[in-house]
Amino acid sequence: MxxxxxxxxxxxxxxxxxxxxxxxxxxxxxxxxxxxxxxxxxxxxxxxxxxxxxxxxxxxxxxxxxxxxxxxxxxxxxxxxxxxxxxxxxxxxxxKRGEKVTVDVPVVVVGEAAPETLVVTENAAVSVEAEATHIPEQIEVSVEGAEVGTQITAADLTLPAGVTLLADAELLVVNVTAAPTAEEVEAELAEAEAEAGIERDEPEAEAADEAPAEESTEE
The missing domain is CATH 2.40.240.10 (Ribosomal Protein L25; Chain P)
Structure with missing residues (x-):
């Protein structure tokens, strides 16, 4: 840097x-x-x-x-x-030049995971130690082709030379889960609205199939 x-x-x-x-x-x-x-x-x-x-x-x-x-x-x-x-x-x-400093470096996810997956960034930055003049601007994490169940921890990160990980090695950074179905999204939305006290508009009652018969009048 x-x-x-x-x-x-x-x-x-x-x-x-x-x-x-x-x-x-x-x-x-x-x-x-x-x-x-x-x-x-x-x-x-x-x-x-x-x-x-x-x-x-x-x-x-x-x-x-x-x-x-x-x-x-x-x-x-x-x-x-x-x-x-x-x-x-x-x-x-x-x-000072050559001095070691402790900083939080942003994590950037790159690549495309497997179809029907959802990539969740659990921690957007990790704590590292680096020389003041050699602090990485970001740390890239590839999820290319990652399947459901893939978990990337701090220990899995590839750090530049001279940079030492200070975060817990088991810290979960990226989690690849199954993408929710449309039904699951709808259910979660309904639950969130219910918790917030929002009532959904009920569909209007369908019109009667037949109009009421006219009363006959005798002459």
Missing amino acids: SAEKITAEKRTEFGKGAARRIRREHKVPAVVYAHGSEPIHLTLPGHDTMMALKHGGANALLEIEIDGQVQLALTKQVQVDPVRRVLEHVDFVAV
């Missing part, structure tokens, strides 16, 4: 008001945490930071230039506005 380069400014103003002013300037408030040192409060360029985080994935690694000095930082938490989808705040952890 290559580190994206970002130039930052040290932040001296704090609080919600200061954060709003920073965001109005299309910038992002951020903090870099380091063991044994005071947190570094920064202001980052909004667009460049967004693009760096997208490119780096869940564990984006950034080279943050602060007053002419470069700090290697690993992304730990990203806050995004739920409506406007813009960055609101980013937390980083300071790391």
